[in-house]
Amino acid sequence: MTDPSPGLRERKKQAARLALAQAALRLALERGADQLRVEDIANEVGVSPRTFNNYFSSKEEAVCSFIVEQQQRVREALLARPAREPLWEAVINASVERQETEGAPRREDVWRLREMMHHAGLFGEMLRSHAKVELVLAEAIAERAGEGANPLHARMMAGIVQTASRIAFHTWLTSDSDRGYLTAFVELLREARAGMPALTAAAADATPAEAS
Template identity: 40%
Template sequence: MATTTGETTTGGLRERKKEATRRALHEAAMRLAVEHGLDEVTVEAIADAAGVSRRTFSNYFAGKEDALLYGDEQRMRRLLENFGSRPPGETSWAALRASFRALLAEQGEPDPQWAAQARLARAHPSVLSRQLGHYAAFERCIADLIAARDGLPPGALRSRVMAGAFISTLRLAAHLWTDDQPSRPLGEVADELFEEMARPFR
């Protein structure tokens, strides 16, 4: 049976409402963690600040760390989408760099709240652990995309090394940028690191 326009509209509205709820919970978690410190913030407080119930929070996030890192996760998902759409004539490393530049062009230079999140992740073990888990998952996805793009077998060493180098460069760029912020744009810091890391992939 074909989907009607009304059903499509309803489904799209439902997804937008879900995304708005996720975003509200993420922003509430960020605000409360920055104001009070993560240890003092409860899931109940985040839900209250976002105007939803504790049960609703659990429908979207497993814990306050996941709510806090939601924006970071969404940026990485968008980067994967950008990489998947790059022209086949580019080398994979060039396509990865272009995907990151496209992400910055779409979303703009990160704001101070993003910098606060990065510092919080580095300072709090539970957030850092969850963030590293996210990065590991995205690294595997990138390695799979590189292998497919370059015609390599799944799990090929080159694709795994390149994915690891790319993720490591992003993490280091974020660290240096938050340490120096706001003296230089993140894109400038990342480009400098990409040049250093790129030598084996040219």
């Protein structure tokens, strides 16, 4: 029997990586980060710890890889948007499309998510993951903008989108309000697209404190 084609092999690798990532996040939410072991993740998928190490360098990387995987799907959605759609609208609509498809985290997982945010290893890995996805989105924005796009502008836009996502998620996570993560995320993106008029107006109206 011949070896699978390069394309098939790559798809199998991506499927294995995704399965490990999903298992890692699920187990972390069920048990807590401190109780999670590489062996648990590998057993959940039916592979050896050695196979796990072919895909991830640590359990923290596996748990946080959903951030990168999600942004890859945003990239695909952005590049599939209609060519005549303005760039900011395309970025917003692609981000919203993926969020609506995947949904926000369940409310019953909130306390575990809060715990994970205070786990030093996971928090550090989350920051690294966000840095990775900013580059992924920046490349997609530059490609979508076409020839002559300024890579610095693409990186800045990607940074704005990522910051809006983090702020909306953190606000949702630390609040008991029923206001949805997606609602806050979209509002922040639309404000950013408009140049943050509410923020600049508030700054203009603010009275500087008198020097003592």
